Amino acid sequence: MNPERRYAPLSALQHFVYCERQCALIHLEQVWINNRLTAEGNLLHEKVHETSGENRPGIRLVRGLSVVSETLGVIGQCDLVEFLSSRKRHPNAAERWDAVRPVEYKRGRPKSHAADLVQLCAQAICLEEMLGIPITEGALFYGEPRRRTEVPFTLELRDTTIQAAQALHALLERGVTPAALYRASLCRGCSLLQICLPRRRETPAQVGNWFRDTLNQLLMER
Ligand code: SF4
Incomplete structure (x- = not known):
């Protein structure tokens, strides 16, 4: 990791795509308000992070995994990462995974904006850099329908995520809160x-x- 580089939190990317002004208020001006919406979101994330990891046949679940990306210049944590394997392995064999899938938990319903998709895609880009394997899809789990939405990491979503990260860094370097x-x-x-x-x-x-x-x-x- 380049020690000179300034890394933005993954959450800042989500805030930036939602609204540039919201991102600047939180990450430049350190403004934050706790209300019912944020309290519900915090509670949901606390529940998700309560268990640090677990195994099921063919799947290992890791919660609260710290991730970083040089490409995006972001750092943060994944709510949940699923490591999937279809092969039977000897218990002492080195871990080899057929697929890795980040899962992000969100309060409320699926949204019409792309902020959650970009945050999830950024997690996938972090994991790809860290693990050296391609990650083709992830999932968003929304609290109200209590259902997963599968998210394919298309070229378009990846481009949007990279451009959003560049624009986020430009905003943080400018240091000016948009109107x-x-x-x-x-x-x-x-x-x-x-x-x-x-x-x-x-x-x-x-x-x-x-x-x-x-x-x-x-x-x-x-
Ligand atoms: S313009 Fe203000 S109130 Fe509207 S989303 Fe952005 S920060 Fe929130």
């Missing part, structure tokens, strides 16, 4: 909404529309 841009689908689920106040930057007409829409919604819910 807020309100996007309902992202901002409503953002733990920093109360600090970021993205609607403040909108024009009075836009704020007026928002106020009218919110009022109508409240009246309909009564």
